[in-house]
Amino acid sequence: MINFLxxxxxxxxxxxFNISNYIWEIIIKWDNFSRxxxxxxxxxxxDSISANIAEGFGRYSKKDKIKFYRYSFGSLKETxxxxxxAKIRKLINNEEYKYIxxx
Numbered sequence: 001m002i003n004f005l006x007x008x009x010x011x012x013x014x015x016x017f018n019i020s021n022y023i024w025e026i027i028i029k030w031d032n033f034s035r036x037x038x039x040x041x042x043x044x045x046x047d048s049i050s051a052n053i054a055e056g057f058g059r060y061s062k063k064d065k066i067k068f069y070r071y072s073f074g075s076l077k078e079t080x081x082x083x084x085x086a087k088i089r090k091l092i093n094n095e096e097y098k099y100i101x102x103x
Contacts, residue, residue: 042079
């Protein structure tokens, strides 16, 4: 029997997916201004990480796969920027920051 690699078995995908849901649970508790002006940008960037991994996983050519994995890496860097700002602006606490940045 041949076992094929599945998207849900990729550690990078699982981590990105879980962290995006963790961040979502934090953001939905923010006030309207923070959620609408800042939170929506953070959600878009963090959700884009796992979404681009999934899209790349579904592509057939190596070149296409790499393109989407690179998009995912770019979204990761954008998310790290938003998380740094969230900490400075006291939208997340130190415990949340450490959990997000370590995972």
